[in-house]
Amino acid sequence: MNTMQSALIKKDLRGITANKQLLVAMISVPIVLTVVVPSIFIMLIHFMPNDFSDFDAMLRMLPIDIQLDNMNTAIISLLLNNIMPVFFIIIPIMAASIMAASSFVGEKEKRTLETLLYCPLSLKQIFRAKILSSFIMSELVSILSFTIMTLVTQIEIFLTTGSLLLPNISWLVVLLLLSPAVSLIAITLIVRGSARAQTMEESQQRSALLVLPVIFLVAGQFMGIILINIWILLGLGALLALIAWILMNGSFQKISYESMLR
Amino acid sequence: MKAIVAERLTKIYSGEKKALDNASFELSQGEVFGFLGPNGAGKTTAVKLLNGMISPSEGSCHVFGIDPSSSPEKVHAISGVVTEHAQMYGNLTGQENLVFYGTLFGIPKEESLKRALALLERLDLTVAKDKKLTTYSTGMRQRLSLARAMIHTPKILFLDEPTSGLDPESAQSVNNMIKELASDKGTTVFLCTHQLRYAQEVCSSYGLIDDGTLLAVGSLDALRCRIFSGLKVHIKSNRFPEGISFRKTEGQWAEINVQTEDEIPPIVKRIVDAGGNVYEVMANRLSLEEIYFSLIEKRKEQKEVR
Known part of the structure; x- marks a missing residue:
């Protein structure tokens, strides 16, 4: 990464933080998903402890090693360690899509892409810098969301149950492997579509179309995978990272100035 | 070394007619070359070919010995390009834009700032340097684009209609600057325009193009000799x-x-x-305009004879 590329990355990151509309969209959804949703849940459990028959039935279906003695703690643990990670697949996809659409198609739409292409960076270097800036942004949003979520939920858990319930090991795999891999896939798909899309909205809609099945397929089954085994989760992460790498290299082969300026 | 050598340069866009047809020309260093023709004649295509943005369908070109289709970034390092489609960032100020493009060309930030301020002053934009680009008028944007193209002191400038949208006074100052760049710093200028009178004021040699075909190349006197x-x-x-x-x-x-x-x-x-x-x-x-129209007339006659 040379100084020219880092100048480009800084400019892209600044571009997104200066655009309040995009920034609000990128931050508000993760906050709602990772702070408001679990908070409501924790409060519900605390204030309505009477009818647990449905939860009870669900908890009995879980593997024995994660069935905890205390019903409240068991439900919160299920929420924190099995349901919440799903959101950390959705958040990077969303953040990466917004950022990549703005950084690739937005430049095309505002006619700044051509100026950028006249600089002495090769097309691959420009692409790498742009993919990296989208990736950095999506990771920042994910890590920030995780930090805020952990802080808020731990305080809430402590206040309602009197003890802490720290995130388990599967979070490490989700945050360090799965979520980066999924965000790279989303960025690459946007980049591939950027040659054809003429406006940022068009590109975001395209990415939503591509990403929706991913959410249904991955998110729907994800909870179960976390329950089964950490190694399977690790395997899935590695597989997604491999797909991201293949897709990214594939898109490097295809790009040309001519296709970008069309 | 020649600044530009184009040999039988041809570009056909996916199955359509030839945007540039068999164009051969050469430019020496420090020359201000006017590439003249109406809209859609093939001027912008030539600029894109010479900068490696598109690859030639036939023929070849070299800019200071570099083949732009194989090493475009090497050509970009020594060239500055101003075209209608190459805009700058609206959310940044004039000065921030110039500093950003400076760093993009590998110039350290402090040096970029120094150069940016000098260029802003030279192009009469100092007052607006801290204003966002969205508040700039067309003329101001055009002048800032020129400053952007010159931030890395390129050996060759490609200017596609640089004075369109400029008032006469600004156009005059841009003209003077182009002449100065060529005479004092030896910068080669490849200037595309359809304003023939304006070109006659600035250029030292010309290429007249119509419908993708290069009609004539040479100095004004050489072109006159072809007509009268x-x-x-x-x-x-x-x-x-x-x-x-x-x-x-x-x-x-x-x-x-x-x-x-x-x-x-x-x-x-x-x-x-x-x-x-x-x-x-x-x-x-004979003025450039008269020469141009005579050549177009001649071409029409030749076509009719065929």
């Missing part, structure tokens, strides 16, 4: 003697072609000797 190298003399008189091939134009004006200035006094003398009063005499060589 002499002078066109306009005389206002109340009487024109017979025996001289005057063409009556309007009112008391008549026109006659001569090869050299020496032929003018005898003509005036004959009018006076014949009892005529001479009120005005104007002698002009």
Whole structure:
């Protein structure tokens, strides 16, 4: 990464933080998903402890090693360690899509892409810098969301149950492997579509179309995978990272100035 | 080393007609080359080919010995490009834009800032340097684009209609700057425009293009030689003697072609000797505009013959 590329990355990151509309969209959804949703849940459990028959039935279906003695703690643990990670697949996809659409198609739409292409960076270097800036942004949003979520939920858990319930090991795999891999896939798909899309909205809609099945397929089954085994989760992460790498290299082969300026 | 060498350069966009057809030309360093023709003639295509944005369908080109289709980034490092489609960032100020493009060309931030301030002053944009680009007028944007193209002191400038949208005063200052760059710093300028009068003020050599075909290349004198190298003399008189091939134009004006200035006094003398009063005499060589239209006319005739 040379100084020219880092100048480009800084400019892209600044571009997104200066655009309040995009920034609000990128931050508000993760906050709602990772702070408001679990908070409501924790409060519900605390204030309505009477009818647990449905939860009870669900908890009995879980593997024995994660069935905890205390019903409240068991439900919160299920929420924190099995349901919440799903959101950390959705958040990077969303953040990466917004950022990549703005950084690739937005430049095309505002006619700044051509100026950028006249600089002495090769097309691959420009692409790498742009993919990296989208990736950095999506990771920042994910890590920030995780930090805020952990802080808020731990305080809430402590206040309602009197003890802490720290995130388990599967979070490490989700945050360090799965979520980066999924965000790279989303960025690459946007980049591939950027040659054809003429406006940022068009590109975001395209990415939503591509990403929706991913959410249904991955998110729907994800909870179960976390329950089964950490190694399977690790395997899935590695597989997604491999797909991201293949897709990214594939898109490097295809790009040309001519296709970008069309 | 030649600044630009283009050999039988041809570009056909996916199955359509030829945007550039067999164009061959050369540019020496420090030359201000006017690439002239109407909209859609192939000027922008030539700029894109010379910068490696598109690859030639046939033929080849080199910029300071570098082939732009194989190493575009090497050409970009020594060239500055101003085109209608190459805009800058609206959310950044004029100064921030220039500093960003400076760093993008590998210039350290402090040096970029120094150069940016100098260019902003030179292009009369110092007052607006801290304003966001969205507040700039078309003319200001155009001048800032020029500053952007010059931030890395390129060896060659590609300017595609640089004075479109500029008021006469700004256009004049841009012209002066282009001339200065060429004469003082030896910067080669490849200037595309459809404003022929403007080109005649700035350029040292020309390439005239129409419909993708290069009609003629050379200095103004060389181009004149292809049509008519002499002078066109306009005389206002109340009487024109017979025996001289005057063409009556309007009112008391008549026109006659001569090869050299020496032929003018005898003509005036004959009018006076014949009892005529001479009120005005104007002698002009063919302008670029006249040469261009003659060449287009010739081409049409050739096409019709075929």
